[in-house]
């Protein structure tokens with residue numbers, strides 16, 4: 001099978017600062033300031049061409065960080081990502097310039113993707129029509145609601161016909177009719193055998209749409225496999241976790257952080 005995405009041992013470290021003073025000291029002085037925080041601690045997985053993979057996990061488990069790294073928007077701290085083909089990320093406001101109008105954003109994005117002036121002229125009306133933004137297309141994006149931004153982002157990304165589509169919660173902010181239209185477009189892509197990554201908290205959408213699931217927990221892979229195998233395990237976990245008293249939840253987190261530290265030590 002042809003591989004579309006190969007993610008190897010991805011680590012993403014953020015620095016958490018107590019304030020601007022610490023941030024500036026860290027920039028200026030050789031001594032390190034601030035606290036290291038690992039959003040991803042050695043994540044590996046592979047997607048075959050045509051796979052539709054859902055990322056699940058509790059808030060803060062690293063789903064968006066991983067999808068942004070695969071899309072090339074956020075750099076990894078260490079590890080490697082190989083993407084075979086052109087990837088497009090759809091997330092609320094991903095890559096949109098707030099001061100520019102919707103139309104200018106379409107043109108800029110297409111120029112950056114290497115489309116010629118003629119190709120842009122041809123594609124633009126289709127994108128505007130799909131976005132359903134009407135006369136708002138000539139207003140600055142900063143005046144858009146999050147649903148409108150998501151619609152613009154979605155309209156651009158699906159109409160440039162990428163090889164790999166990464167969709168991060170984009171469907172949860174639009175209205176229901178637009179979400180349905182977007183899901184139809186995604187189904188069309190799935191039929192064409194495109195590779196897709198789908199980040200959502202909606203278990204229903206995951207079941208309807210994905211073939212495989214990558215379950216992240218505190219920046220680590222908890223499980224990876226067919227949707228029919230992983231989603232029941234994940235649902236069972238969520239139900240049980242919800243019922244735990246606060247202290248037990250804390251203990252669970254502490255143990256996971258210990259595993260994270262051990263995983264990171266192995267990578268050094």
Ligand SMILES: Nc1ncnc2c1ncn2[C@@H]1O[C@H](COP(=O)(O)OP(=O)(O)OP(=O)(O)O)[C@@H](O)[C@H]1O
Nearest residue numbers: 014015037039057058059060061062063064065066
């Ligand atoms: N720029 C940043 N600086 C510091 N920490 C960050 C930054 N971006 C993300 N994080 C932290 O990294 C962790 C992973 O965040 P991420 O958004 O990837 O999680 P997620 O699984 O997508 O969460 P959610 O389900 O809430 O969207 C979180 O604890 C978050 O606070």
